[in-house]
Amino acid sequence: MIAVTGASGHLGRLVIKALLAKTEAxxxxxxxxxxxxxxxxxxQGVNVRKADYDQPESYGEALxxxxxxxxISGSAVGQRVPQHKAVIEAAKANGVKFMAYTSILRADQSPMLLAEEHAATEAILNASSIPHALLRNGWYNENYSENLAPVLETGAVIGCSGEGRVASASRADYAEAAAVVLTSSVEEQAGKIYELAGDEAFTMSALAAKVATLSGKKAAYMDMSKEDYIAAxxxxxxxxxxAQVLADSSANAAGxxxxxxxKTLSAxxxxxxxTIAESIKSAL
Known part of the structure; x- marks a missing residue:
């Protein structure tokens, strides 16, 4: 059987949907x-089991x-390492034969604040001896398309990314990639590290221009210092x-x-x- 943590979340539900297209419920x-x-x-016939990151003992029975x-990495920034470690230990105790983990682009090198817990989780996985693959996900289109209201209201996309480019893709794209890995043989996937991102990269100025074109409203990118962005x-x-995490991510996009x-994800x-335009159009 194939299990998915955080299955009620945005990404988790999409992974389950993608799996249902590839295997029996x-x-x-x-x-x-x-x-x-x-x-x-x-x-639909999916096995539903209670498993809570904050109750690590629940994973013993659930797995x-x-x-x-x-x-799927937890959402509680600052608490994810012990949460993930508990799941990995439960997986090992239950004889799980393969794991995949949703990490972040170049987690082992990235200076982003968000990368720290991902790199630590990868290290725990590497030390666990469980065959595994790392799905280093880039940014989601939804990071932008689901937050259009203030842009449409103020006419401004704000940030501190300069001319840095973001290669984002939809959550559904990343979910489908996870389903492909999970339904492939362990021999084929064990040890793989996937740097996953969208085919089409864009600057924040280009993002603002797409919003303007698709919405018919004024939108422009306002670049500012990291400190001013945090204040905003x-x-x-x-x-x-x-706000510190968002500003750190925006600043590192500039780098x-x-x-x-x-194009590993599309492959x-x-x-x-x-594309980001498709996601914006759908959101509008």
């Missing part, structure tokens, strides 16, 4: 904190009979810690850390990745 295990949130998956496991975010109600031209899924 009875061979899929959705691991969730609250099983009631995925009653629709249970109705019984599981052969392959997708560990916190002034809009974003918590200080999260090329969110760009990748390998893995066998089709071009979803």
């Amino acid at each position: 009875s061979e899929i295990v959705a691991l969730v904190r609250n099983p009631e949130t995925v009653s629709d998956l249970a109705a 019984k009979g599981v052969e392959k496991l997708l560990l 975010l916190t002034g809009a109600g974003v918590p200080e810690g999260f 090329g850390w969110l760009e990748d031209n390998s 893995l899924i066998g089709r071009p990745t979803t």
Whole structure:
């Protein structure tokens, strides 16, 4: 059986959907904190099991009979390393034969704040002796397309990325890649490191221009210092810690850390990745 952590989340649900197109529902295990949130998956025949990052003992029972496991990184920044470690230890204790982990682009080199916990998790996986693959996901189109309201209201995309380019893809693209890896043989995937990103990279100025064209409203990119960007975010109600992370990511985009031209993602899924224009159009 193939299990997916965080199966009720945005990415998790899409991974389950992609798996259902490739294997029987009875061979899929959705691991969730609250099983009631995925009653629709249970109705399709997916095995739903309770598993909570904050209750590591829950994974001991939840992983019984599981052969392959997708560990989708948790959302609690600052707490993810012990959470992930507990899942990896439970997987080893249950004899899981293969794991895949959703990391971040060039996690072993990236200066981004978000990369620290991913690099630490990769190290734990490497030391576990569990055969595994690393899915180093780039940025999601939805990071932008799901946050268009303030852009349309103010006419501005703000950030501190300069002319840095972002090679983003849709969550569905990354989910499909995970499903491909999980349904392939262990021998084929063990030890693989995938740097996954969109085919088409863009600057924030280009992003603003696409929003303007597709919405018919004015939109332009306003580049600012990292400090001013943090101030703008916190002034809009974003918590200080999260604002620091967003600004750090934007600043590192200027250094090329969110760009990748390998087209590994499109090769893995066998089709071009979803463009940012397509995601914006859908969101609008």
